[in-house]
Amino acid sequence: MKTKVAIIGGGIVGASIARVLSKYENLEVHLIEKEADVGWGVSKANTALIHGGYDDDPDKYPMRAKLCIKGNRLWHQWVKELEIPHIWNGALIVALKDEDFDELERLLERGQRNGVPEMRIIDREELFHLEPNVNPNALGALWVPIVGQIGSIPAVIAIVENAVANGVKVHLETEVRGIKVENGEVKGVETNNGFIEADIVINAAGLYADEISKIAGIDYFEIHPRKGEYWIFDEGIPGPNHVLFPTPTPISKGVVVTTEISGHLMIGPNAQDLPKDYKDDTSTTREGLEEVWQKAQEIWPNLPPRWKVIRTFAGLRPEPTGGDFIIKAEEEVQGFINVAGIRSPGLTSAPAIGYEVRDIIERDLGIKLKEKEKWNPYRKEITHFFMLQPNQINELVKKNPAYGRIVCRCNKVSEGDVLEAIERMKFIGVKTPSVDSVKFRTKATTGTCQGSFCKVVIINLLAREYGIPPWKVTLKGKGSEIGIGDVKVLLRGEAQ
Amino acid sequence: MNSTMLQYDVVVIGGGPAGLAAAVKAREYGLNVLLLDENDYLGGILPQCIHPGFGIHYFREELTGPEFSHRFVQRVKDLKIDYFVKARVLEIKNYSDLEKIVVFTSPEGAFEVWTKAIIYATGARERHAFEIGIVGDRVAGIYTAGEAQTLMDIYGVMPGKEVVIVGSGDVGLIMARRFALEGAKVKAVIELMPYPGGLARNVMILRDFNIPLYLSHKVVEVRGKKRVEKVKVVKVDENLREIPGTEFWIECDTIIISAGLIPQVKLLTDIGVEIDPATGGPVVNDLLETTVPGIFVAGNSLLINDLVDYVAEQGELAAYGAKLFIENGGIPAEKWIKLEKGNNIRLAVPHYLSGKRDVYIYVRVKKPMENVVLNFPEIDKKIRLPVVRPAEMLRIRLRKEEIAKAKDKITIEVIQQ
Numbered sequence: 048m049k050t051k052v053a054i055i056g057g058g059i060v061g062a063s064i065a066r067v068l069s070k071y072e073n074l075e076v077h078l079i080e081k082e083a084d085v086g087w088g089v090s091k092a093n094t095a096l097i098h099g100g101y102d103d104d105p106d107k108y109p110m111r112a113k114l115c116i117k118g119n120r121l122w123h124q125w126v127k128e129l130e131i132p133h134i135w136n137g138a139l140i141v142a143l144k145d146e147d148f149d150e151l152e153r154l155l156e157r158g159q160r161n162g163v164p165e166m167r168i169i170d171r172e173e174l175f176h177l178e179p180n181v182n183p184n185a186l187g188a189l190w191v192p193i194v195g196q197i198g199s200i201p202a203v204i205a206i207v208e209n210a211v212a213n214g215v216k217v218h219l220e221t222e223v224r225g226i227k228v229e230n231g232e233v234k235g236v237e238t239n240n241g242f243i244e245a246d247i248v249i250n251a252a253g254l255y256a257d258e259i260s261k262i263a264g265i266d267y268f269e270i271h272p273r274k275g276e277y278w279i280f281d282e283g284i285p286g287p288n289h290v291l292f293p294t295p296t297p298i299s300k301g302v303v304v305t306t307e308i309s310g311h312l313m314i315g316p317n318a319q320d321l322p323k324d325y326k327d328d329t330s331t332t333r334e335g336l337e338e339v340w341q342k343a344q345e346i347w348p349n350l351p352p353r354w355k356v357i358r359t360f361a362g363l364r365p366e367p368t369g370g371d372f373i374i375k376a377e378e379e380v381q382g383f384i385n386v387a388g389i390r391s392p393g394l395t396s397a398p399a400i401g402y403e404v405r406d407i408i409e410r411d412l413g414i415k416l417k418e419k420e421k422w423n424p425y426r427k428e429i430t431h432f433f434m435l436q437p438n439q440i441n442e443l444v445k446k447n448p449a450y451g452r453i454v455c456r457c458n459k460v461s462e463g464d465v466l467e468a469i470e471r472m473k474f475i476g477v478k479t480p481s482v483d484s485v486k487f488r489t490k491a492t493t494g495t496c497q498g499s500f501c502k503v504v505i506i507n508l509l510a511r512e513y514g515i516p517p518w519k520v521t522l523k524g525k526g527s528e529i530g531i532g533d534v535k536v537l538l539r540g541e542a543q
Numbered sequence: 544m545n546s547t548m549l550q551y552d553v554v555v556i557g558g559g560p561a562g563l564a565a566a567v568k569a570r571e572y573g574l575n576v577l578l579l580d581e582n583d584y585l586g587g588i589l590p591q592c593i594h595p596g597f598g599i600h601y602f603r604e605e606l607t608g609p610e611f612s613h614r615f616v617q618r619v620k621d622l623k624i625d626y627f628v629k630a631r632v633l634e635i636k637n638y639s640d641l642e643k644i645v646v647f648t649s650p651e652g653a654f655e656v657w658t659k660a661i662i663y664a665t666g667a668r669e670r671h672a673f674e675i676g677i678v679g680d681r682v683a684g685i686y687t688a689g690e691a692q693t694l695m696d697i698y699g700v701m702p703g704k705e706v707v708i709v710g711s712g713d714v715g716l717i718m719a720r721r722f723a724l725e726g727a728k729v730k731a732v733i734e735l736m737p738y739p740g741g742l743a744r745n746v747m748i749l750r751d752f753n754i755p756l757y758l759s760h761k762v763v764e765v766r767g768k769k770r771v772e773k774v775k776v777v778k779v780d781e782n783l784r785e786i787p788g789t790e791f792w793i794e795c796d797t798i799i800i801s802a803g804l805i806p807q808v809k810l811l812t813d814i815g816v817e818i819d820p821a822t823g824g825p826v827v828n829d830l831l832e833t834t835v836p837g838i839f840v841a842g843n844s845l846l847i848n849d850l851v852d853y854v855a856e857q858g859e860l861a862a863y864g865a866k867l868f869i870e871n872g873g874i875p876a877e878k879w880i881k882l883e884k885g886n887n888i889r890l891a892v893p894h895y896l897s898g899k900r901d902v903y904i905y906v907r908v909k910k911p912m913e914n915v916v917l918n919f920p921e922i923d924k925k926i927r928l929p930v931v932r933p934a935e936m937l938r939i940r941l942r943k944e945e946i947a948k949a950k951d952k953i954t955i956e957v958i959q960q
């Protein structure tokens with residue numbers, strides 16, 4: 048008989064757990080997500096770094112220290128198997144004052160303890176050789192070559208596609224509202240879409256993991272949101288070749304200056320603690336953005352003019368009581384596993400968290416896992432027109448003319464790319480079509496014009512493929528419909 | 544590359560009014576023309592501009608956008624001009640003065656076109672909420688004016704029912720009327736400057752529909768859960784600095800950003816065409832040739848125009864330029880006279896004059912002034928004007944005899960009478 052597993056939360060953590068568990072013959076895995084698509088929680092808005100693993104103190108935060116470096120190593124493999132956009136360009140933690148070198152020494156030592164390879168402190172000359180436009184007063188840096196960057200939502204999507212291909216069932220727009228526990232054992236989860244039976248319930252609900260834990264009867268921790276804000280600049284503005292950090296302070300890794308994987312200069316985040324009930328406040332603020340600007344300027348003095356900004360955004364880190372990741376089978380409730388407080392470096396650690404949970408299932412829940420004979424580790428990336436060679440374009444267009452039609456001018460996304468995105472949305476079970484679902488799969492609408500030309504075209508393609516009127520297409524799930532009806536709806540008095 | 548090869552005298556990139564006019568004129572000159580547009584249809588933004596006000600100068604009658612573009616599209620068809628829609632130019636390669644390659648893709652495949660001249664007429668894009676520094680939630684209900692117009696007038700989608708419009712330029716004002724006509728409540732038009740940005744006849748719309756206009760105000764923040772719920776507005780002083788304590792919120796479900804246009808010139812900057820920071824478009828001579836010989840530019844990718852008539856006029860001039868260029872293997876001029884910006888002049892196009900032909904110069908002022916003289920000191924020319932406004936582009940004819948009086952530059956300035 049199969050053991051039924053319900054994973055609550057389709058972020059990078061839930062997805063990674065689902066992928067790892069999809070390897071086993073005797074598990075039936077359900078991934079449950081309240082949003083219309085996967086990856087729209089914390090995993091949507093972050094710095095998207097695969098950290099080096101030198102930052103987390105193994106005495107204070109053993110889980111973070113252990114899983115970060117392990118996760119970094121696993122990502123090197125996962126990005127290849129799953130064709131996730133990535134770049135391994137290394138990080139420089141920049142010293143601006145003599146005292147900063149003391150901190151860099153500490154980081155170097157900690158990194159060595161955590162098992163981070165190839166780190167070293169470099170002098171001014173080498174720093175400017177690597178990064179000519181860094182603050183001219185910089186004195187040196189800690190060089191961490193294993194740091195990289197990925198597309199964070201594309202990663203969630205890739206992992207979920209692969210998990211589904213390996214038999215995982217995804218329940219979107221399904222919100223867990225209760226957890227059924229009988230005689231100290233979990234029996235399943237109550238959702239807006241009915242009851243889902245489960246022998247094991249894994250709580251990977253990001254910012255809401257404390258609330259989920261509470262409804263299972265376990266409340267020794269709380270999660271509060273810590274906001275981080277960002278600026279992204281137009282293409283063509285030269286950014287750094289590496290990920291640049293300031294020397295960290297006890298509370299924060301500091302504002303990063305980087306060229307993110309699609310080639311745009313990006314700065315952020317700051318860190319602002321919000322009240323506990325502000326878990327959906329991902330608004331940007333002027334104070335926060337100003338703070339980021341000032342701090343970024345300290346390591347990268349030649350920031351572009353403000354009108355070169357194409358986007359600002361904010362993300363919320365789920366900060367747990369105690370500060371370390373909480374990953375454990377709870378003894379009071381058999382079969383309930385908390386994977387909570389997965390703050391930074393949670394993206395980096397996610398694959399390692401997947402294996403950690405597998406170990407917990409075997410070790411603590413005593414389930415003997417049996418590997419599938421055929422498990423498919425591979426997933427093919429969606430076609431990106433902008434990556435094709437001219438001869439490939441022609442071959443593709445011959446087969447399907449939609450690939451010859453450019454929808455997003457700024458990022459050269461073709462109608463074929465968009466149709467493929469829609470097919471993949473349907474493959475993992477997206478029911479409510481949204482522009483964001485297409486955006487995260489194709490990069491349409493993320494360029495200089497921020498979708499002012501292509502959004503309408505995408506809306507019409509979504510409407511056609513989902514068989515609904517265009518105004519019912521959403522920006523980001525139910526409640527964000529792009530219109531209220533056809534043009535005469537108000538005159539006829541029909542608007543809701 | 545195994546894409547299909549084509550050969551033309553002129554490739555016109557962009558099928559809006561500038562490109563249509565250019566293609567028609569070039570064909571009338573006997574040139575072999577290819578017209579390319581990335582939309583599903585020819586006409587550029589005109590098919591979505593269903594209000595009147597088009598063609599008063601050009602056709603001497605008042606047409607709607609679709610009517611105006613239809614006349615040109617008909618000419619394109621009558622003259623059997625080759626064109627592709629859904630065709631996106633990916634790259635321009637400049638081999639030599641008379642050898643250029645335009646690479647484009649379309650549902651019919653990828654193509655390379657060898658051409659002698661290019662007329663670039665790709666129009667403009669709109670500034671969006673992030674560029675004008677609006678913070679807050681990124682939710683549904685935030686549209687640029689053009690986006691809302693496309694939704695409503697091409698696809699029949701009503702975006703929302705309680706609307707705040709950011710920017711009082713013509714596009715913003717016309718969208719205010721458009722929403723009001725469909726039964727939406729337009730709660731306010733918010734304008735940063737102390738004067739409205741649109742033509743006087745469009746500012747009248749606000750009175751007709753009883754829509755409040757807030758001058759010297761700015762939208763700074765948007766809030767909402769899934770969809771816009773309210774916007775924060777603040778008053779600014781003469782230096783456009785926010786006045787603390789003047790903030791207030793307006794409840795609405797839709798925000799229309801109409802904060803100006805930016806010429807789309809990416810393909811040109813990729814090959815090193817020089818850009819005028821004042822217009823955002825290329826630096827050009829009096830045939831609208833850019834700093835790369837044989838590449839001409841017209842319409843909103845040259846500079847932002849307020850009248851389609853000027854746009855069509857520029858397209859025709861660019862076609863004439865292309866014809867001269869092809870006939871002579873280049874545009875001859877022994878020396879160019881530079882048009883210099885003096886007092887209260889924000890922009891002036893074209894940038895270089897030959898003195899060999901009459902030209903229209905297009906000028907915008909920085910701030911409104913009354914009872915002024917437009918002065919051209921080097922050539923002793925003065926034009927009296929009761930008023931100049933940033934919103935209204937001035938179009939002034941300079942005759943070649945006048946231009947020829949100048950040695951190396953002609954300054955244009957506004958002086959108080």
Ligand SMILES: Cc1cc2nc3c(=O)[nH]c(=O)nc-3n(C[C@H](O)[C@H](O)[C@H](O)COP(=O)(O)OP(=O)(O)OC[C@H]3O[C@@H](n4cnc5c(N)ncnc54)[C@H](O)[C@@H]3O)c2cc1C
Pocket residue numbers: 055056057058059060061062079080081082085086087088089090091092093094095096097098221222223224251252253254255259274275276316361362363364365389390391392393394395396
């Ligand atoms: C500003 C910022 C910068 C960061 N930078 C980095 C970085 O550079 N590198 C790095 O490694 N990490 C970084 N992180 C951390 C990283 O983003 C997170 O650790 C990671 O994304 C957490 O993933 P998750 O799956 O736990 O959470 P989420 O992505 O939030 O997933 C949880 C999911 O659960 C769903 N959910 C919640 N409640 C319910 C319910 N009741 N029923 C059903 N579904 C529910 C949510 O909708 C959500 O999709 C950063 C975080 C932030 C905010």
